[in-house]
Amino acid sequence: MSPASLVGTGGARVQIEGVHKEFPVDGRSTPALVGVSLEVSAGELLCLLGPSGCGKSTLLNIVAGFLPPTGGRVLVDGTPVTGPGPERGVVFQEYVLFPWLTVAQNVEFGPRLTGMEAARCREIVARYLDMVGLREHATKFPVQLSGGMKQRVAIARALANNPSIVLMDEPFGALDAQTREVMQEELSRIQRLEHKTIVFVTHSIREAVYLADRVVVMTRSPGRIKEVFTIKLPEVRDRFAPEFTRYEAAITRLVKEEVAMVRE
Amino acid sequence: MIRTAAFAGVLVLWGLVAYGNRALALMNPVLLPTPGEVVAVAAPQIRDGSLARHLAVSSLRIVEGFGLAAAAALGLGLLVAVWVPARLALEPMIEFVRPIPPLAFLPMFLVWFGLGETSKVAFIAYTTFFPMFVGISASLSRVDVMLLRAAASLGASRRELLGRVVLPAALPSIVLALRLGFGLAIFVIVGAEFMGADAGLGNLIMEGRVFFNPAQIVMGALLLGVLGSLANGLLLAAERRALKWRALP
Amino acid sequence: MSTVADLVQWGLRGALLPRRRALVLRLGAVLTFLLLWSLASGLVVLLNLFNPIFLAGPWLVLGTMIQLVATGQLWGHVIATLVRVIVGFATGAVLALALGLPAGHFRVVRNLLEPIVEILRPIPPLAMLPLFIVWVGIGETSKIAFITYATFFPMFLTTVHGVQQVDPLLLRAAASLGARRGQLFFRVVLPAALPEILTGIRLGVALSFFVIVISEFIGAEEGLGYLINDGRNFFLVPQMLGAAIVLGLLGYSGNALVVLLGRRWLRWEGPPAS
Numbered sequence: 001m002s003p004a005s006l007v008g009t010g011g012a013r014v015q016i017e018g019v020h021k022e023f024p025v026d027g028r029s030t031p032a033l034v035g036v037s038l039e040v041s042a043g044e045l046l047c048l049l050g051p052s053g054c055g056k057s058t059l060l061n062i063v064a065g066f067l068p069p070t071g072g073r074v075l076v077d078g079t080p081v082t083g084p085g086p087e088r089g090v091v092f093q094e095y096v097l098f099p100w101l102t103v104a105q106n107v108e109f110g111p112r113l114t115g116m117e118a119a120r121c122r123e124i125v126a127r128y129l130d131m132v133g134l135r136e137h138a139t140k141f142p143v144q145l146s147g148g149m150k151q152r153v154a155i156a157r158a159l160a161n162n163p164s165i166v167l168m169d170e171p172f173g174a175l176d177a178q179t180r181e182v183m184q185e186e187l188s189r190i191q192r193l194e195h196k197t198i199v200f201v202t203h204s205i206r207e208a209v210y211l212a213d214r215v216v217v218m219t220r221s222p223g224r225i226k227e228v229f230t231i232k233l234p235e236v237r238d239r240f241a242p243e244f245t246r247y248e249a250a251i252t253r254l255v256k257e258e259v260a261m262v263r264e
Numbered sequence: 265m266i267r268t269a270a271f272a273g274v275l276v277l278w279g280l281v282a283y284g285n286r287a288l289a290l291m292n293p294v295l296l297p298t299p300g301e302v303v304a305v306a307a308p309q310i311r312d313g314s315l316a317r318h319l320a321v322s323s324l325r326i327v328e329g330f331g332l333a334a335a336a337a338l339g340l341g342l343l344v345a346v347w348v349p350a351r352l353a354l355e356p357m358i359e360f361v362r363p364i365p366p367l368a369f370l371p372m373f374l375v376w377f378g379l380g381e382t383s384k385v386a387f388i389a390y391t392t393f394f395p396m397f398v399g400i401s402a403s404l405s406r407v408d409v410m411l412l413r414a415a416a417s418l419g420a421s422r423r424e425l426l427g428r429v430v431l432p433a434a435l436p437s438i439v440l441a442l443r444l445g446f447g448l449a450i451f452v453i454v455g456a457e458f459m460g461a462d463a464g465l466g467n468l469i470m471e472g473r474v475f476f477n478p479a480q481i482v483m484g485a486l487l488l489g490v491l492g493s494l495a496n497g498l499l500l501a502a503e504r505r506a507l508k509w510r511a512l513p
Numbered sequence: 514m515s516t517v518a519d520l521v522q523w524g525l526r527g528a529l530l531p532r533r534r535a536l537v538l539r540l541g542a543v544l545t546f547l548l549l550w551s552l553a554s555g556l557v558v559l560l561n562l563f564n565p566i567f568l569a570g571p572w573l574v575l576g577t578m579i580q581l582v583a584t585g586q587l588w589g590h591v592i593a594t595l596v597r598v599i600v601g602f603a604t605g606a607v608l609a610l611a612l613g614l615p616a617g618h619f620r621v622v623r624n625l626l627e628p629i630v631e632i633l634r635p636i637p638p639l640a641m642l643p644l645f646i647v648w649v650g651i652g653e654t655s656k657i658a659f660i661t662y663a664t665f666f667p668m669f670l671t672t673v674h675g676v677q678q679v680d681p682l683l684l685r686a687a688a689s690l691g692a693r694r695g696q697l698f699f700r701v702v703l704p705a706a707l708p709e710i711l712t713g714i715r716l717g718v719a720l721s722f723f724v725i726v727i728s729e730f731i732g733a734e735e736g737l738g739y740l741i742n743d744g745r746n747f748f749l750v751p752q753m754l755g756a757a758i759v760l761g762l763l764g765y766s767g768n769a770l771v772v773l774l775g776r777r778w779l780r781w782e783g784p785p786a787s
Binding site for chain 3: 064089096099161
């Protein structure tokens with residue numbers, strides 16, 4: 001698993017097979033996910049989209065190994081997931097940087113755990129900080145950064161560990177609208193370099209259409225898969241192209257149905 | 265449930281260690297009193313009412329000293345919060361006196377106020393004043409300025425700002441400061457009663473040392489512990505009642 | 514007094530006065546205090562109100578302190594007190610960390626230790642001092658052991674709490690980067706709990722100066738507490754005040770030292786929210 005070269009290895013295949021999840025609510029177990037089966041091919045960017053509380057984050061946490069499924073299983077390149085692991089990097093909505101480490105130390109956290117020598121760590125840090133454009137902030141602490149910068153560090157930290165899969169849980173949800181679009185463009189650019197397998201949870205339809213190879217729309221709680229859209233748009237996307245808007249409209253109609261049913 | 269079991273467990277552990285020590289004579293058994301011995305020391309003192317008297321004497325000193333200090337801390341805390349020059353003038357003196365361990369002044373109080381009640385009450389008032397004053401003035405200065413702006417834009421006058429916004433907003437930390445002050449009062453009353461007192465729980469404990477009666481020391485210590493947790497529990501309950509709005513989910 | 518306009522602009526922290534004016538106010542207050550003190554002690558002598566030894570003027574206190582320093586008497590007492598405080602506090606800190614870190618991390622350890630701590634903690638430590646004297650005698654050991662006992666509780670409790678409140682998301686983040694159990698503990702739990710552990714250490718330092726005094730009142734031949742009590746027996750008020758001030762300076766330096774360490778180690782917390 002140790003990176004042979006500075007350029008990261010590509011993605012892995014993720015198979016989600018009949019995953020169920022129940023949580024105890026007021027002493028009774030309540031289903032959050034019902035029979036979710038999904039395959040993410042290597043190097044694909046898949047967006048999970050759905051109304052809030054539909055279990056999309058739960059699904060991501062199961063793939064990350066933070067939560068065990070009540071039923072079903074998750075395979076990564078054929079191996080079942082039993083807990084968190086360095087081949088599955090995670091980017092959280094709340095950034096979750098280690099506040100006592102500098103930007104550079106955060107990025108080299110993963111490589112350092114494997115006992116990698118300092119010189120190679122420095123090379124990796126330099127490469128990924130360059131990639132997210134934070135090289136001159138390397139010695140700052142997280143408290144000194146804006147939200148967008150923190151999330152760039154979190155992305156660099158996840159990528160520097162050279163995972164084959166990156167799981168992103170509403171990573172841009174806490175950012176303002178402008179920063180959010182810039183970050184989407186950066187992620188799209190980085191993905192064209194790195195070709196990771198990415199599972200990206202969001203409730204923004206525009207974001208999903210801008211980033212995804214496929215968009216999985218989930219139903220309201222308990223979550224299951226409602227429909228899967230394959231986005232056939234060029235790699236570099238134009239948010240104002242008519243096809244872009246057509247996808248947006250089609251998915252919006254579908255999601256509205258679900259939100260309306262939550263109200264009833 | 266688990267807590268009760270755990271407490272019972274500690275009691276059993278104490279019994280085991282003490283009676284075990286007595287059986288095996290690992291250490292002079294007088295030094296490690298058993299629960300039975302402690303009860304035996306307490307029983308006659310409960311019967312003749314002397315224990316109740318000690319308890320009442322200590323409690324009265326605590327309540328008087330703490331009450332004086334709390335009133336002073338609240339008054340001065342408010343003054344300092346609304347009048348910057350007062351804060352600037354008081355700060356350096358407080359900062360100078362505060363790091364001096366209050367017990368270092370205990371002999372001074374005995375010299376100044378004699379061996380009677382006054383010296384103990386004054387000493388407790390002195391000791392508890394500083395942490396309460398510092399806690400109260402800090403909690404007042406931390407009141408969110410946005411709350412003041414919201415209230416002023418709704419037409420509140422200065423009086424109303426202080427009475428209806430500042431006090432309720434700072435109340436949780438004020439109550440916390442008072443609770444800490446009360447804990448400190450129980451902490452130092454023992455020391456005050458070690459030195460030149462003829463009654464009180466601290467005096468009882470010192471007597472245990474002078475007459476080499478560890479069971480009496482343990483009894484006094486346990487009693488103080490019960491008194492402390494009882495007072496703390498009462499204050500906490502009052503705090504929860506008064507601050508219901510904060511506990512709501 | 515703050516007006517409504519001041520209040521909505523600054524809150525209760527008050528407007529920042531120009532530096533010079535603030536300094537003048539502070540200095541003026543201290544000087545006024547010293548002046549009043551001198552005046553009062555002078556009046557007592559002049560008007561023969563009561564025996565002047567009860568209210569020694571500030572200059573007398575200063576003179577006594579200088580005299581104690583000049584004759585070299587003070588250092589023996591300072592060192593005696595410092596040795597007791599340092600040894601007792603350090604032992605307490607080591608015990609608190611050795612028991613508190615595992616108690617915060619493992620529920621079993623916590624369930625074992627908590628009831629014992631919960632029963633002993635509400636007992637004012639001073640109430641246990643005579644027991645220490647009865648057990649280990651009146652010498653150095655009982656004084657040091659007593660400081661260890663008194664400082665253990667706050668440091669233990671803050672350590673347990675500090676470890677328990679570590680954000681589980683940080684643990685998740687580290688685990689997903691490949692950290693194993695030991696690495697999680699040393700690279701995440703420990704640094705994340707450090708701010709609270711340091712708070713506990715500050716409490717412990719303050720408490721050790723707090724309680725050393727009284728154990729030096731009772732059967733000591735040396736130490737600042739002894740100096741104070743000796744002053745009481747011979748009505749040497751300046752000596753009592755002087756020794757108390759020296760204790761205050763020592764406590765202040767101890768606190769400043771921990772704060773300094775905190776500033777070095779906790780630079781990542783950013784500027785304090787003042």
